[in-house]
Every structure is written in structure tokens, then in C-alpha cells.
Amino acid sequence: MSSPAIHCLFLLLLITISSVAADDTLTVYQALESYGFPIGLLPVGVTGYELDPSSGKFKAYLDGTCSFKVDDYELKYKSTISGVITKNRIRNLKGISVKVLILWLNISEVIRDDDELEFSVGIASANFAVDNFEECPQCGCGFDCVNGERKGVKLSLNRFVSSLVD
Numbered sequence: 001m002s003s004p005a006i007h008c009l010f011l012l013l014l015i016t017i018s019s020v021a022a023d024d025t026l027t028v029y030q031a032l033e034s035y036g037f038p039i040g041l042l043p044v045g046v047t048g049y050e051l052d053p054s055s056g057k058f059k060a061y062l063d064g065t066c067s068f069k070v071d072d073y074e075l076k077y078k079s080t081i082s083g084v085i086t087k088n089r090i091r092n093l094k095g096i097s098v099k100v101l102i103l104w105l106n107i108s109e110v111i112r113d114d115d116e117l118e119f120s121v122g123i124a125s126a127n128f129a130v131d132n133f134e135e136c137p138q139c140g141c142g143f144d145c146v147n148g149e150r151k152g153v154k155l156s157l158n159r160f161v162s163s164l165v166d
């Protein structure tokens with residue numbers, strides 16, 4: 001390796017010493033999968049992420065805040081989601097909240113247990129089948145538009161837009 005290359009490497013190490021830049025060959029969704037989680041934990045449109053593989057500390061960035069409804073729940077994502085991810089477990093989760101009845105509660109932990117995902121909001125937790133998260137939800141629309149249950153203008157527009165982006 002030439003010395004400028006070593007110099008660059010050293011700089012890179014210094015810059016990323018506390019938050020190792022994610023291996024950019026993996027998308028954030030593939031990274032989730034490598035820890036045993038389905039891609040649908042994060043909505044479509046994550047613009048970047050950082051992951052320190054040694055500690056599992058991560059940050060994922062969205063274009064802005066994101067919210068959508070899933071059945072009786074309303075979910076809200078902040079533009080920065082952070083936490084500590086290890087195999088089958090995400091703890092210290094920050095940035096995702098769920099509206100239960102009239103209360104907004106922070107989802108602090110997600111555990112993969114076989115075919116189920118357990119979401120913890122501190123005082124309570126709820127289990128959902130992993131199958132529900134095979135697709136990424138879309139901001140403002142949720143899972144329904146992915147499943148094609150909403151056959152309105154929104155869906156065809158989204159399909160149209162994504163075909164342009166591809």
C-alpha cells in the first residue's frame with residue numbers, strides 16, 4: 001500500500017473511531033437482516049446509517065419524520081433512529097414511538113423470538129409475527145400500500161415514483 005493510502009486509512013480510522021462507518025456494500029435493511037431482524041422494522045427511505053459492529057451501536061437516518069398507521073396503532077419515526085443492535089435484540093432504541101389509545105409511547109426494545117417480534121414500551125410489550133414485517137412500510141401510507149390493500153391513487157403514484165427512481 002502506498003503511503004498516501006496509509007495516510008488516508010489512518011485519517012479514516014481517526015474520523016470513525018467512535019462510530020465506525022457502515023460497510024456501504026450492505027444496505028441498512030441487509031444489516032438488519034444480518035442481526036436476525038426483518039427489513040420492515042424501518043420504513044422505505046432510510047438515507048444512511050452508521051453501525052459500530054463491535055458494540056452494535058447504530059444510527060439510521062430518514063429524510064424527515066415518518067408516520068403511518070398499522071391496524072389500530074399509529075407509528076412515528078423521528079429523522080434519526082438510534083440504538084444498540086445485537087443478534088435478535090435491539091435495545092436503547094430511540095426515535096420510534098407508537099400511539100396506544102391516546103398515549104404516545106417510545107418503543108425502547110425489540111426482541112426477535114423465533115417467529116415473533118416483541119416490542120417493548122417499558123411498562124408493556126406486544127408481540128407480532130415476523131411475517132408482518134417482510135416488506136418495508138411507506139411513510140404516510142404504512143404496510144397497506146405495500147400489500148396492495150389500498151388500491152387508490154396513492155399506491156399507483158408510489159409505484160410510479162419508485163419506477164422512476166429505480
Ligand SMILES: *[C@@H]1O[C@H](CO)[C@@H](O)[C@H](O)[C@H]1NC(C)=O
Nearest residue numbers: 094095097103104105106107
Ligand atoms: C420519548 O422519548 C423522547 C426522547 O426521544 C422524550 O422526549 C419523551 O418524553 C419520551 N416519551 C415518553 C412517553 O416516555
